[in-house]
Amino acid sequence: MLNKDNNRTVVSRRSLLGKGLALGAVAAGGGAPKAAEAGNPANLPPNVPEWSKTLGDGVAVRAYGKPSKHEAHVIRRDVEWLTASRESSVSFTPLHELDGIITPNGLCFERHHSGIAELDPHDYRLMIHGLVDKPLMFTLEDLERLPRVNRIYFAECAANSGMEWRGAQMNACQFTHGMIHNVMYTGVPLKVLLEEAGVKTNAKWLLLEGADSAAMTRSLPLQKALDDCLIAFRMNGERLRPENGYPVRICVPGWEANMWVKWLRRIEVGDQPWHHREETSKYTDLLENGKARRFTYVMDAKSVITNPSPQAPLKHRKGITIVSGIAWSGRGKIARVDVTLDGGRNWRTARLDGPVLDRSMARFYVEFDWDGQELFLQSRAMDETGYVQPTKDELRKVRGVNSVYHNNGIQTWRVSPEGEVENVEIA
Amino acid sequence: MLNKDNNRTVVSRRSLLGKGLALGAVAAGGGAPKAAEAGNPANLPPNVPEWSKTLGDGVAVRAYGKPSKHEAHVIRRDVEWLTASRESSVSFTPLHELDGIITPNGLCFERHHSGIAELDPHDYRLMIHGLVDKPLMFTLEDLERLPRVNRIYFAECAANSGMEWRGAQMNACQFTHGMIHNVMYTGVPLKVLLEEAGVKTNAKWLLLEGADSAAMTRSLPLQKALDDCLIAFRMNGERLRPENGYPVRICVPGWEANMWVKWLRRIEVGDQPWHHREETSKYTDLLENGKARRFTYVMDAKSVITNPSPQAPLKHRKGITIVSGIAWSGRGKIARVDVTLDGGRNWRTARLDGPVLDRSMARFYVEFDWDGQELFLQSRAMDETGYVQPTKDELRKVRGVNSVYHNNGIQTWRVSPEGEVENVEIA
The missing domain is CATH 3.90.420.10 (Oxidoreductase, molybdopterin-binding domain)
Structure with a gap:
């Protein structure tokens, strides 16, 4: 039913509930929480969190806003x-x-x-x-x-x-x-x-x-x-x-x-x-x-899977899983991104979502049913000129390893059965 | 020459220099400032500002960045x-x-x-x-x-x-x-x-x-x-x-x-x-x-000139001047924005620049040669359904003045010869 009138990649009901996304069903007879009845705080059940019982900060107290205190880890970092x-x-x-x-x-x-x-x-x-x-x-x-x-x-x-x-x-x-x-x-x-x-x-x-x-x-x-x-x-x-x-x-x-x-x-x-x-x-x-x-100005087409990645491991052990990443090219628009789960044996075309613009990042997703086994994730970008992102070894054959610049090779993340992710290369 | 291979509204050389944009010509014989020669601060001319002579903050000192201290006035405000x-x-x-x-x-x-x-x-x-x-x-x-x-x-x-x-x-x-x-x-x-x-x-x-x-x-x-x-x-x-x-x-x-x-x-x-x-x-x-x-959900097409406006007066007295504003519609894309300088007697079509997306703000500009006389600025948005933003009086005829909601009427700014801007209505 979900796919009937929608040509995007969405997951059908059976695939989500059947494939390890353990959504909490509301207990039968437990009933739904009622909206707090204004003026009668005694009606609130005991487990209502503090933020639903008290006034928060007023407007413009944060005249220039900041992220939530729970996002304090979302920062730039140096090495x-x-x-x-x-x-x-x-x-x-x-x-x-x-x-x-x-x-x-x-x-x-x-x-x-x-x-x-x-x-x-x-x-x-x-x-x-x-x-x-x-x-x-x-x-x-x-x-x-x-x-x-x-x-x-x-x-x-x-x-x-x-x-x-x-x-x-x-x-x-x-x-x-x-x-x-x-x-x-x-x-x-x-x-x-x-x-x-x-x-x-x-x-x-x-x-x-x-x-x-x-x-x-x-x-x-x-x-x-x-x-x-x-x-x-x-x-x-x-x-x-x-x-x-x-x-x-x-x-x-x-x-x-x-x-x-x-x-x-x-x-x-x-x-x-x-x-x-x-x-x-x-x-x-x-x-x-x-x-x-010299004068190697143009940034060639490149992509990387941002989630999962070493700092963002998978927290579940199998079932419906989203791979998300970014692709870009200094020569124009991104035309296509392919993703492999097994280190390059099989590739599938990712869903590009959001504006795909000239010399801008594009966002891609692949939704798949993870069997809980080891993964070797890679993404490969293609731009509108037909240029295809190379492997790191293909780059090294031409350029050697003396440079620090213009490495647009395909990145590999190994995902362990525990969901941990590490940066690896596969021969 | 400037317009030769470009179909956007750009201003030709003659019109800019001829129309009051008093660009500072570099004094003949004064020469250009030289790049600071590393390792020899004594070579710096005396008028080199501090920021060109000293190290600034290092990276990630501002792990989550903030605007410049010179932009402290750019904040949300309440009334x-x-x-x-x-x-x-x-x-x-x-x-x-x-x-x-x-x-x-x-x-x-x-x-x-x-x-x-x-x-x-x-x-x-x-x-x-x-x-x-x-x-x-x-x-x-x-x-x-x-x-x-x-x-x-x-x-x-x-x-x-x-x-x-x-x-x-x-x-x-x-x-x-x-x-x-x-x-x-x-x-x-x-x-x-x-x-x-x-x-x-x-x-x-x-x-x-x-x-x-x-x-x-x-x-x-x-x-x-x-x-x-x-x-x-x-x-x-x-x-x-x-x-x-x-x-x-x-x-x-x-x-x-x-x-x-x-x-x-x-x-x-x-x-x-x-x-x-x-x-x-x-x-x-x-x-x-x-x-x-009731259930008046949709936000009808609307626009406003953001610059100049009462908080952003014109600082020059005549010559090349930019009117900039935003337009949006809850029914789809913005198709066109017209701007008048004289309170609705004459209209010109604004230049939409940047992505024009479904139910998103669009940015428009009009560049014109200001003669320094009083202006009555208005913008009028049209969306892809053919809906045209009404005047406030047209709205009042249908809706009266009891409501506080859904006022998408055309806004008028009066610009004085001194460049000051005020919110006015014209009969």
Whole structure:
């Protein structure tokens, strides 16, 4: 009956009740709890919880709201041994604690090179100079008088999953894949600003520079800037957060997040790349033959199962079970995600649910009847260009294991009969 | 050149620089600021701000992030004289401080009848009983083992703009229109739960009951429950916030938010509505003839200009100016929004930007060249059913002015030559 007029993957009644989802049936004769009768507290049964008997906090006591105290474990985390200091380090999004495709601003991963620069928006300036007809300086208010757009994009650090090149290492989805967030950005197309300044015909590259004390810099091809880059000042409706570039960062859709310079203060227009630190000693991919790939901008299609995962084990021992995960591609929309329960012998196509947008996270689910035996879970993303997410071994054959960047290989989680999950590789 | 390969409304170079956007040109010969040279602070010019010279906070110091200290004014606000107590009251979303279509969780409006119920998720139960084959009790973990979906929906209180029936009154967009939020909900279709319980053939209505001490109740037609209602446990990816029903509320897409019962603990299946307080003395619309409209569930198409508005005046005196606002409809997608600058004499079609989704907020913009004279700004939404947002006077002719609910009339903002904005009505 449930499937009759519904073409989505839903579970029929028999499969749920028959397959280990032990829903508590209300005891016969026990009757249903009655609504508390107003004005007669004596009518309340003794087991009515405190929250149904007393007034709670009034409105706007929490003028800017926070999560429940029961969700205090849902936080960004760093890995102390991973970097020499916390000012030049990373904290990871708790992907295993999220669903859907929007990352709440308070949980978006951070990657800083000199800590969180705390800019005063009144003193903020963005300069555009170099090979332009007219160098320009913009205040934040200037930027907000230019036509703006709203786009949901993922931002992924090139080093996401970087620890896994040499084998399964980080036993947590948050640490293997948590250098990604997906929010709605609001900003002005960079093209609008460049047209105002008047780009000279010999211009080919831009230098992007941050206002943090690391003065983060990257070279950006002019064509990408004209195609789709945004000078962004909002995420998920509100102002950028300090750790994500308040008041202004650049969005470089589909490209590695290191290029999404935060606290953006300067754009220089030139005719060649600058070869600064972040595109020479860092963010290049050293191959086995001693050569390095450089300017590896695009984040290839990738996916990961977020639940179950090492930090989110299964709490039941068999029966109806949901696998949930995320997929994304720097080349366009996700077209399909396949999931295997047995390490790649058999694959099934996952249900994509929620908006599937260009260069945005997509959410996928597989519902299945777990027999309680060991599982080897993997997901494999395909994007609209036909690109298929490779295995880690396929990547290693081409790239070797010297790099920390651009590991978009298929992730394997082993689920034990007890529901515990660990990061493994299967030969 | 700017418009050549782009079919969006963007402003050509001449129109921006020619029309009062006084961008600061960089002084000739002044040169561009150089990137701070690492290791040689003495090279920094004296006017380099502190944030470009010192390390900021390291990662995960703010394990759950907060907005910048410069955004402390971006908060929900209540109106002290509006209600007898803050436990049975409302706080409003600061719409004039937001952009795009996602409301951050910390800014979603609240409406409580007995304050914020603080449930412990481990003790949470949802009971389904009444005209069912098998009464059932669900834990939160049970709900999370059922197939779930992700949908971006607006939730609007039926009383939104309710103070305006008798004329312009609240001089703030936050208070005239701020009882609305728009987030991505994750939840299980209610249909799945009802199929599990087995609804009897004579069933026609559901009673929804909250676990707060007001035991909030509403009657819901069974057909709506089967069509599209969600038993939701997440908003924007993370758990519901306490003030929005943690751990479980119901989403009733397109219908008045009073029916979106928070802290949902009980669903009773019956054959007729219950006629409880919230659908008799409240949430009915008293007409001039003494009769009342009841079960007025659907939120009709509506829109409002959020910027400029009384709390967000124009800071410039003429030139390129952006009007930004939101539109939504409980009957489907927004098809079009028109904007007038002169109180309805001339209309232009706004640019919708960002996802335009079924029963979700849509964002619109109009860019225009302000001559510095008085403006009378209005927006008018049309949805995909062909419904056109009415004027307030058109509404009053049909409904009178006795009700506080379902005022979706066109809002007028007067902008003075000084850029100040006030809530007015024009005859």
